[in-house]
Amino acid sequence: MPFAVYLLGLAVFAQGTSEFMLSGLVPGIARDLHVSIPDAGLLTSAFAVGMVLGAPLMAVLSLRWSRRAALLGFLLTFLAAHVVGAVTTSYGVLLGTRFVAALANAGFLAVAMATAIALAPPNAKARATSVLLGGVTIACVAGVPGGALLGEVWGWRSAFWAVAAALVPALVAVLRSVPSGTPDSAGTSARAESRALRRPRLLVLLALGGLVNGATFCTFTYLAPLLTGETGIGSTWMPLMLALFGLGSFAGATISGRVADARPVRLLVGGGAALAAGWVLFAMTAGAPVPAIALVFVQGTLSFAVGSTLISQVMYAATDAPTLAGGFATAALNVGATLGPWLGGVTIGAGLGLRSPLWVSALLVAAALVTAAVAHAVGRPSSAKSVEQDHPAEAQ
Template sequence: MPFALYPLALAVFAMGTSEFMLAGLLPGLAPDLGVTVATAGLLTPAFAVGMIVGAPLVAVLARALPRRACLLASVLVFGAAHAVGALTASFAVLCATRVVAALAHAGFLALALPAAAVLVPPDRTGRALAVLLAGTTVATVAGVPGGAALGALYGWRTVFWGLAALCVPVALGVLTGVPAGRGAVGGSALRVEAAVLRRPPLLLAMLLGALVNAATFASFTYLAPVVTGPAGLGERWVAVALMLFGAGSFAGVTLAGRFSDRRPGLLLAITGPALLFGWPALALAAGVPAVLLPLVCVQGALSFALGSTLITRVLYEAGGAPTLAGACATTALNVGAAAGPLLAAPSLTTPAGPRGPLWTSTFLIALALLVAHRSRPLPTGGDTAPEGAPTR
């Protein structure tokens, strides 16, 4: 894999850590800023909104600009937002910095996904994306638990400073490793790209990607109540469960990287039904830690294998829309990430209790499979990339 992929993956690691880290920092952050934990929790949807808005906005604004300069600007804005957040004593200012950081994160992903695709031959796009998305999975394995531990020892501001500092080697890597080509991947007219974005296969891939990601984050967000509730384990086991899920997700994107280019149909056919079986199995086994913890790892692997394969399909199907291809993939991911927890939250107050989000995930995966069954299937692929795949 080209060297340039690795600073991009490091940036995705830093940004993924930032996106998910607040769950472990809110107890210390809220009293420091003079707000309740519930109020501090608004920082999470603020970030999600910035992600959803930022991807298409930055992709369109940056289409005529050098790719490397836009990626570099996104990294520097992201780092600056965290530095300001570490310094402020105002919750309103911190909230604003989270929106700015999310805009930078979304813009970076919207540019980095197609940039990764053009760094490799068309038949290795899936592997390139696996390297890139591995940054997110490593964030769940190491970044989020590490950030929580660092925040507990030295305060939440230290975590913000750490992420700002991490942007320095990322910026140097982008500056020295990423080609300076124009736009996300090129420069076709926006009206032509808009026509591409109306293609049913692309819309289907985006919808399925959003549904699968919603199912993933519906349960991932509320994994802690399952661990401390039905499983009867102590709070320290929450970090263990999150790390197991993250380890599984890393394995999942690695698997998708090997097969999503050549055998996407087979990967979708296996992982989709397996997830439909796995989420209710996890709900039913929630009271048995010896079963719960391995299943958490398996579900992480299946979820990210399926999700990253669908995102690869989005990039392939949006190959004729080089400016907006990455924005489509990023939007699909983040609509799902934002919708999943919102849909799962009410289930916590039902008789299912902490198991409710797991049943919500079951419903979302069932809906995704039903949509896929009633629609024309996604291209099953072969030994070559589909027509319209991103090229140099």
């Protein structure tokens, strides 16, 4: 794998840290800017909306530039948004910087996926995708406790400065390591790429990615209250539990990178079934610490093994539209990351208990499995032909 792909993963880590760290900074932001906790929580919503809207829009915009120019532009915008956020005393300005940062992050991910796929060997799209998503999983491990620690010691603004500083080596790395004329980056139009995105198989893969990611973040969002309220684990252990889920996520992305290029169907079918069963088992055993702790790691692993494989399959299905495919894949993931926690919150608010998000996660993965089965039954001849073309080793 070219070293430039790993450097793109470093940039993804820095940006992902910004997204995840905010959950530990909300109380400090609310006190400093004299707003309510719910208002401070809207900063997370603004980022999520920016990611969903920005992924396809920024992907289209980036088609006018070389990939290196687009990556540098998005990184500089993201860095500037954090500098402004770190110095502002206005809640409205801070809210705006979160939205702008999300737009830049979404655009960067879309172009980074296309760039990584172009730089990687032809049959290593899953490995390239896993490197980028590995940056997100490491951000899960470091982002929440790291941001909370900085906020506790030096105030919430220090976390914003830390993200801005972490982006400087990423900027240098992109400037020095990403070729100015990345293959297939020139002469592509939004109209040409959008035609490729109308394929039924691609649309199904995007839907599956949204469902699986919705299940993942439905439980991840409420993991701390679940483990403290139902399992009885002390709150002081929560950073470790969140880090354990993140380590499982990293393991899952790594497994996908090693397996999904050659055997994607087996990984998706077997991993998807195990993931659904795991959420059910977690819901049934959440009151016991030992199985709950084990399942935190196992479900993190399965979630990202399946999710990363789905994203790599999106890139295989849209080889002639890599930038927009990356943009829509990013949007699909963030739609899931927005709807999943909302559904989990609805069930908790309805009095169904802290275990209810686990059942929602199980139902979302079950819905993904049913969708995949129906799509396979309806389009079996074309699907088999497509798998043969994209993965000859799997078809044999």
